[in-house]
Structure formats: C-alpha cells, structure tokens
Amino acid sequence: MGETIKVTSQTKVSMRTGRKQTILNMVSSFISQLLSLGISFFLTPYIVSKLGAAAYGFFGLSNNIIGYTALLTVALNSMSGRFIAVEYHKGEYVEANRYLSSTVLANCCMAIFIVLVLGIITLFLEQILNIPQDIVLDVKFLFTLLFVNSAFGLCTGVFGMPMFIKNRYDISNTMGVCMNIFRVTLIIIAYGFFPAHLWYIGAVGLIVSIIHTAWCYYFYCKMVPEFAIRLSFFQARKVWEMVREGAWNLLSQFSSILNQGLELLLANLFIGAYYMGILSITKSLPFVILGIFAGLGCNFHPECVKYYAEGNMDSLRNLLIKGIRILGALAVIPCAGVFVLGDLFYSLWMPGQNTNLLYGLSVITMAWILTTLPTQTLWYIFTLTKTVKKSSIVLVRYGIAFVVTVIIAMLLIEDDLTKLYFVVSVQSILGIIRFMTFLPSYSSKVLGLPRYTFLKLLVGVIYTCAIVCGIGFLLKYFFIHEYSWFTLVIGALVITLVSLGVSSLTILTKTDRDFILTRILKIKKIRISA
Template sequence: MSSKKRFAINSFAQVFAFLVSISITFFLTPYIVGKLGASAYGFVGLASNFVSYAAIITTALNSMAGRFITISIHQNRIEEARKYFSSVFFANIILVSIISIISILLLFHLEYILNIPNNLMNDVKMLFGFIFLNFFISIIFNVYNVSTFIVNRLDLSSTRSIISNILKALSLLGMFWLFSPSLWFVGFATVISTIYVVLTNIHFKNTLTPELIIGKHYFNWHSIKELFFAGIWVAVGRINKMLSSGFDLLLANLMIGSVHMGILAITRRLPVLTLTLYERINAVYAPPWTKLYAQGKTEELHQNILKSIRFFGLISTIPTAFIFIFGDHFYQLWLPSQDAHLLYILTIAGCIDLPLAMPLQPIYNIFVITNKVRANVLFGLGLFSISFVVVLITINLFEDKIIQLIIIAGTSTLFSAMKAMVFLPIYGARCIKIPTIKLYINTCRSLASFAILLVPLVLLKQQINYPSWINFIFCGIATCILGVGIGYLVIYNSKDRKELRVSLQKVIFKIQKKL
C-alpha cells in the first residue's frame, strides 16, 4: 500500500475514533451531570489528573520506548529491540508495585487532601480506587502499544479505541440503569474498557511484530538507563503540561470550592477535545517520520514537516473559530440547566492559545524523533512558573469567584499562546534545520485565515434568533465549508492546491467509475 493511502486510512481512522469518543462524551456528560450534579462530575476530572501526576513517574521510561524500539526494528537490530521491549515491561511492573503502595495510602487519607462533600465521600474514594487500578493495568502493558506504531497501522489502534469507548459507554449506561447512580461507576467502566485495550494490544503484538519477545534474559539495565535519560525531559515536560492545565482543577478545588471546580471541569471539555483531535491526527505523522529519520532521508523529512504544518493550519482554524463564535449556543443546547454564558466565557479563556498552537502541532513530533526535548521542556517550565505566580497574585486581588475562575482558566493558556508565538517556530526550525521565517509565514497565514473566517461566522450568528440543534448543525457545516475554502486560498501554496485538486479528481473518478 502506498504511503499516501496508508496516511489517508490512518488519518480517517484516528478522526473517526475521536468522533466516536466525543459523541459518547457529548451524550454522557449531561447525563452524568444530571444524575450526580456538577460538583460530583468535577471529581471525575480530578481523579484523572491525580493519575496523570502518578504517570509522571513512569513517563521517563515509557515515553521514548516507542522511538527506540521502532528505530531498532527499521535498522534491523532485532536483539536490541527485544532488550528495549522486555526491559520496559519488567521495569513497569516494578514501578507499579511501588506506586500502588503510595496510592493506597493516598486513598485512605483522601479527605485530608481534598474538599469532599460528606455525602460523596465513599463514592469519591471508590472512584479514585478504580481510576488508580485502571492506571496500574495500563502502565504494566504500556509497551505493547508500540506494535501498531512500528508497522504504521494506527488504523488498528483507532478501531480498538472506538470499540473500547463504546464498551465503556455501554457499561456505564448499564450500571446507571440497573443500580442507583454512583460516581464510581465511571471508574469501573473505565477499567473494563482498558482491559479490552490491553487484550487487543497483546494480540497486535503477536500478529504484527512477533519478533518482539519478552524474556528475562533480555532484561538489560543499560537499556533502562538509556531510555530513562532519553525520556527524563519528556517526563519533566509532562509535569509542566500537568501543572499548566490539569493543576487548574486542583487549584479551583482548594481555593474556590468543589462546585466551581465542577464548572471549570465542564468547560475544559471543548478545548481538551479539540486539542485531542489534532494530537491524534498529528500522531499519524510520527511512524513514517521516525522511519525517514532512521533511514537518514533528511530532505524528504523536511518536505513532509512543512506540508503537515500547512495542512494543520488549514484544518485547525475550523473548530477554534466555531467555538469562539457559537460556543454559547452549544452550552445553551447541551447543558440547559447550567449558566451557558459563564461556561462560554470560561471556555474562551481556555482556548486563547489554540489559534496559535494547533498549526504547529507537528513540531512536537520532531522533538521526540530527534531526541531534542530538553529545551522545549525548560522553556515550558519557565512559562509555567511565571504564570503560576501571576495566578496566585491576581486571584487574591479579587473576591468574586467568577473572576477567580476566569483567571485560573485563562492565565496558563495565555502563556501557552506566548510559547507558540516565540519558542515553537524558532526552536522547531532549528531542530529540523530550516529557516525560521518559513514557520512564521505558515503561522501568520493560519492566523489570517482564522481572522477572516470569524467575519462571516459573526454575520451568520446575527441571523439566528433562537438557537436550536438544527441551525447549530447547519452553522457547523457552513464553518467547515468556509474554513476549508479560506484556508485553501490563504494557507496553501500553489503546489498544495494542485495536489489537492488532483486527489479530489481521482476520488471523483473512482466514484463515477463505480456508479
């Protein structure tokens, strides 16, 4: 199969998996909020954040395993790949054994760490217990994820994700239907879906990369050391990401209260899901780029990177512009029992960085592939330190809890936007050894496309007197059409336009031939 066709299949599978996930979230979130309340729902996000804190310990080892194993396989160093694979597996078991002791102690003293309403105490502890269990299962078998990456079959992992999300939703709905609503149902359903993921990953490993064998004689401390020091900066970067985003919920819980934390958790869904979509699409580039890097095909790698940045500029303006203009309509329709205007303001505060950051998503692949993560992490940590101080100072200048929420929601994203404007284009260009101006030109074109797109969307919104799902969907379709058209003219160069026209002509020809 050609690389273009494989890329198209992987991209479609990733997007479809995301759409299934977001659809489930779309229907389940108001259901859970309605059954348990916004305050209880906030603890679901908080529990996940606690797991992300614990995951930092394992990130230094696991984050670069895929990169080293993949390069070893493509360079036909099978014994070396087996050492990496086996060493990570056994090291993860040791790490989980240690972390589980800390987690149990944390679980029994959770009420002294968080503000938990008395009526939710047992429910929240059970939720955290299942989320921790899910984390342990995921980490032990984490290295099995590498097989679909090595052979560039991300469509298989996407199909697995679709089924696991459906399984999670069905399990959750079944428990809500059969029993009295409880918060821990969310954690239990998550464990069920993860067990399915683990079983399929084992199957993929056995069928796609049977040469990867786990054995005690392959365990190698040198391999562990190499992976650890290569991944230590990724781990520090994960700390930075956790502090700059997930830490917001903890801060809201401790400084404002559980109810307002729940409100903030709801508004995190749109920006997080939007970013997740583009991270999934970006993941499609990683396997072929890693292969090109391993084979030393530098020029081809450069061309792929620049083309991907233009593509991301084209597609990333669409959801961001839609959120900026129609976000309030969405909340009025999705969560009619909540304050739609407040949710909209907090969401916009959490999306400030997206128009700048999303077009440059492919750069993050380069940091990992070239093993140049340190500078990115250090710059991010510096920005977080400044933003954290800013939050602590400004939040104490106001007594209004809504203003405090807006400060928490918007400060980290504001500094993230600064990073996208300054650091990513400069250091990204240095890593791939191309002129910095090329990345800045693409960024400016993406921003111009975004700004132009906002104008017709504002005019369209003015024609809507009463929001409904029908006109909301119509506006979404109009945004896609306008966004693609404007991006095609503003962001794409003549070569990109020609390739796109040729691809569309081929698709149309095949459809006509079948008809």
C-alpha cells in the same frame, strides 16, 4: 553460550508497509477519534445531569493526577518501544526480549509503588481536596478504581506493542472503536438501571481495560511469537539505558503537566469543587479538538524525516509551511465555530448549567487553542534536530510562571468567579505568547531559517479567523432568532463553508488545495481535455 528464543508457531499477522497501510491507519485512527468525540459529546451532559457539575469535575481531576504519576515512568516507556522494535527488526530476538522483560518488570515494580502511594493519599483525600460531603466515598472509590486501572495498564501495556512493531495501527484503532462502544453501553446500563454513583465510570474503565488487554494479548501471541517475558532476561543496565535516552521526554512531560495539567487541581484547592467541575466541562471540547489536530500533524512527520536525512532543507521548509497553512485553514473552522456559536451550543448541550460562564471560559481557552492547532507540525522539529532539551526547559519556565502567578493571585483575589476567569485567562495568555514567540522563532532558528518564517503564517491564521468570526456574528444576528439543534447544525455548516472560502483566499495556495484533495481527502484530479 547465549540464550535463544524458540519460535513454536508462525506469525499469523504480518507486518504491512506502504502507502495503503498508512491510509488505512489514518482512516481507522480518524474513525476512532470521531467516535471518541461522539461519545464525549453525548455522555458528558448525561453524566452531568445524573451527578452534577461538581461531581463530574472529580473525574477529570483524578485523570490529571494519574497523569502526574506518568512522570515516574515516561523516561522508560517513551523509549522502550523504540529499543524493542529496533532489535526485533534486526532479528536480535534475545536482545529484544531483554529490553521487553526489563521494561515489564520495571513497570510492575513502579506500579506497586504508585498504588501504595496513591492508596495512602486516597485514605486522606477529603483532607487534601475540597470534596462535597455527600460524595466523599464516591470520589474515594473512583480514585481507587482509576489508580488500580492505571497500575494494571502500566504492567500490561507492552501487549499493545506489536501493533507498533508490525505497523498495524488499524487493528489497535478497531479495538479502540469496539471498546468505546462497549464502554458507553456499560455506562448507560449503570446509570440507567442503578442509583447514580461517580465510581461507575472507574469501574467501567477497569472492566474495559481488562477485556482490551486480553484482546491485545491474543494479537501479541499471534504477531510476535518470538517475544518472551522472563525474569532471567531482566537487566538493570537495559532499564538505565532506556531511561537515560528518554530523560528529556521526562522534562517535556513535566512541562506539559505544568502548562495544561494543573488547572483543575488549582481550581479545586483555591476556588471549590463546583467551579472545578465547570472548568472540566469547558476543557473537554477544546482538548478533543487539539487531539485530532495532533493526529493530523503526525501525517507530515515521515516526509520531514526524509527531507532532513537527505539534507534537503528547502523541501523541509516548504513542507512545514504547507503544514501550517493547511492545519491553519482547518483550525479556523472549530475555533470560529466556538467563538460564534458557543453560547448556542452550551445552552443546548448543557441545559440547566450557567451557559454564559461555560461560553466565556471556552472563548478564552479557544483563543490559545487557535494559535497551537496550526503549529502541530512544528513540535516534531525539536525531536528531529535533537533540540528537545532547549524546548523542554523553556516550556518548564512557562509552566512555573503559570503556577506561581495563579497561586499568588488566588491568595489576593476574594471573588471565586474572578479567580476562575483568572486561571483560564493566565493559561491562555501564556499559551498565546508561547505559540506566537518561542515556537515559531526557535523552530526557524534550529532549521537555519529567517526568524519570522513561521510567525507570519500564524498571524495570517488569526487574521482569517477574525474575518470569519465577523461574517459569522453578522449572519447570527440577522438569521438566528431561536436556539435549537437544527439552527446549530445549519449555523455550523455555514461557518464551515465560510471558513473554507475565506481560508482558500487568505491562507491556502493552489498547491495547498491540490494537496488537500489528493493527499488528505484522497480525491484524484480528473483532467478534462477539450
């Protein structure tokens, strides 16, 4: 009557649970992110020196355009893991395989469609974008490789799902570390021994993706031998079920693209390739920092779910407040560092580029980054309380306001440099408004808390950062008289110590300091009795 799945081998890699595995996942994730930051730190100036800022900007732009295609699949893929994992843990392997096979086949069809559409766009790319004549073929080849890589990942992404099902993110993070090392090795070989071309980045990315997929497939076979991808398992109603549940994630992704994914495209269309490249460089560091804090914010989610499920709103409120205070104290460090030492950093990191321009754009960007880093625990509230619809609609409105304002201004402003500053400034102003008004007030509302519960904490973070910057600029004026990596490192250490000292007085409480030591740094308190 029903279909059965015959398991021919024992699962070699078991599921792990508990605090130790959570710590292992966090540590491996931190190492992976730290390595990615290091690679970006060294490779960005290396590639810019080989290709120039304008050419480098097309790498960021191509990745953004690939992100636009995610709108076609995010509703399905944002929920597929949840449906497959639930059925798997219930022991309903046939049902899990129906969801799995339906996901894979739907993604393969969508991948073919994406490649065809983007392939046609690539043929006429120089007529759509502002591309310097000498790198037109390079840019087209880069786009082609990245599009193929994206389609390949869409078809094979399910092979990484067992790490989620078995709670073995340490394996995927370890693979990420190894693949990053392999990637940087190939890039150095390509640019060190062959004439420089932009498409090397895309070629290396595709090679790394193929090897990474093969590695994931090995663990896929070992960890979930119960899984089977078959055409007979495909059910259109399964696809529709997952898409329906993930519909609001589509709107959320769309709002993210409007607010943070269109600035490079707008810069290219209305300003030019060079300034797009400069903008791409200045976005690299802030968005790496944002990614790290997003990962830190996720550490609070399990307890949020627990307290909300228990109806313990007091504990949930206290946890969220604690999260904002801790992330806020940590956020002061990189933000104050960029505000005070950004000019020194860019003069050393990007010699030959316009340091003042890079520094000015970074300061404007970090202004809104400062308001979003402490709030990384709050976004999950909308998922927790099933209020994603309202938040997504509001974010879409902000995104539309950004795009419309920029387009109108680009048609009225003549000076290219003024246009560039306007794009970054509007994005930053709207970001500050979004994170200082809607997010804290609406998250308070859905939890039944006073309107200004979270807002006053964010004001405290900004106040603290202002104090640290004041101290930092004074120390810089009196003690930093030459620009070198040594003075930059010493300056960064001083900013870190000042930030922690001031934050411990203005933001953190005693319980927060204990939480950082025992829960984040895993340092056990030692009591010494008299």
